[in-house]
Amino acid sequence: MKKEIICTICPIGCTIIVEGDVNNIFSISGNQCSRGLDFSKNEFLHPARILTTSVKVENSSTPLLPVRSNKPIPKELIMDCMKLIKDVKVTVPIKSKDIIISNICDSGADIIATACID
Template identity: 50%
Template sequence: MKKEVICTVCPMGCRIAVEGEGENILSVTGNACKRGEQYASSEFCHPVRILTTTIRTDREQKPLVPVRSDKPIPKEKIFDCMEMIRQQRVKTPIHTYDILVENICGTGSNIVATGTIE
């Protein structure tokens, strides 16, 4: 199987081609640095993302608080995590870095506030 990824490790944005079978990487081409090779290999075998979204609050004046995952989440679990977040309503006050959802969908990642609502 062949997959092309755009590296996000540095501003160069290399187009990297990865060829492999399952988790066995056969070749990585197009990267300008070693970090790009590591990124592309990881993206080929186990793609992960930082989840950034909002959660509803109990305040009418400020109904949403921005949040993000504190660790990358497996790409295949993103929609499950979004559904769980959609069902949440958090109580104020909320401070930056407060953990609002622990171990979301069993990923080991917490959803933390990136804003403050008093």
């Protein structure tokens, strides 16, 4: 399998070509630094993302609370996480960094508030 990855570690934005299979990398080309090499290895073998979304707020003039994961979540769990999050409702007061969902989908990541609502 051959995959083209745009590195997001620095402003250069190298286009990195990674060739491999599900468990192994055979070759990497296009990176201009070692950070790009590490990024492309992780992105190829274990892609993960910070999940950013919002949850409903009850009894408040602010209808939605912005939330995010406190660390990257494996890409294959993102849709399962979103299914759980869509049914969550919080009540005020909420402080930034309050944990809304702990260890979502057994990912080791918490969903935390990114704003305050009184």
